[in-house]
Amino acid sequence: MDDDLTRGARPQFQQRRVEESVLLLSVDGELDIGSADALRAALDAAERESDIVRLDTQDVQFLDSSALGVLLASAQRLAARGGRLELTNVSPAVRRILDMTLIARTVHVIP
Amino acid sequence: MNGGGVDLELTVAATAENIPLLRHAVSGFLDGIAITGDNASDVLLAVTEACTNVVQHAYRDHEGEGEPQIELTADRSDEMLLIAVRDLGHGFAPRVDSPGLGLGLPVIAALTRTVEIRPLSPSGTEVLMTFALGQD
Numbered sequence: 001m002d003d004d005l006t007r008g009a010r011p012q013f014q015q016r017r018v019e020e021s022v023l024l025l026s027v028d029g030e031l032d033i034g035s036a037d038a039l040r041a042a043l044d045a046a047e048r049e050s051d052i053v054r055l056d057t058q059d060v061q062f063l064d065s066s067a068l069g070v071l072l073a074s075a076q077r078l079a080a081r082g083g084r085l086e087l088t089n090v091s092p093a094v095r096r097i098l099d100m101t102l103i104a105r106t107v108h109v110i111p
Numbered sequence: 112m113n114g115g116g117v118d119l120e121l122t123v124a125a126t127a128e129n130i131p132l133l134r135h136a137v138s139g140f141l142d143g144i145a146i147t148g149d150n151a152s153d154v155l156l157a158v159t160e161a162c163t164n165v166v167q168h169a170y171r172d173h174e175g176e177g178e179p180q181i182e183l184t185a186d187r188s189d190e191m192l193l194i195a196v197r198d199l200g201h202g203f204a205p206r207v208d209s210p211g212l213g214l215g216l217p218v219i220a221a222l223t224r225t226v227e228i229r230p231l232s233p234s235g236t237e238v239l240m241t242f243a244l245g246q247d
Contacts, residue, residue, distance in 0.1 A: 065160060101214055
């Protein structure tokens with residue numbers, strides 16, 4: 001596969017604790033069905049560390065409904081134990097699909 | 112539909128790993144015909160959703176009769192972009208164990224000017240999407 005065509009397709013994840021109860025998970029890349037398993041694994045790991053997971057999407061260049069499904073599942077797991085999934089640094093492209101699908105009612109978007 | 116003779120034709124294996132490949136190829140095509148910004152973002156999201164439907168639904172329980180594939184074509188006229196995504200499986204056959212949220216088609220409908228889903232003979236489904244190319 002051409003590297004130029006797949007550049008940015010494999011997201012990179014970094015997590016760090018920013019508050020006692022908040023784990024920040026930064027994502028760099030594109031989130032779709034091709035990277036849904038990687039996103040799911042990163043969120044699973046973050047959920048094991050904290051009840052509040054804050055996803056920094058500043059460097060997310062693309063997000064589709066497959067990735068939204070993964071986010072929604074994580075948000076529901078966290079909510080079931082009193083936690084929450086937050087999205088921060090939401091780009092216009094990400095914001096658009098959030099609004100389109102009304103998922104912002106389930107995931108906490110930090111302006 | 113093709114008023115300017117600008118075309119894109121792609122056929123790839125229907126795998127999740129190939130979805131970004133298709134999207135990036137379409138992105139390059141759009142860039143080459145000066146479709147950018149929100150217009151390009153809408154097209155790329157709709158194309159991704161349509162191709163994801165092929166991967167998730169079209170070839171489930173597929174047995175033999177060739178490698179599962181996604182075919183994509185794009186044609187641009189003066190003020191319209193037509194993109195077709197085709198499979199040779201069984202298209203949008205519903206499944207109760209769907210791994211997705213079922214948002215693919217609603218998202219496509221929200222992003223396109225028109226969307227048409229039609230069966231192919233002897234098997235397969237074609238999703239025809241048109242996009243109005245207004246100002247960003």
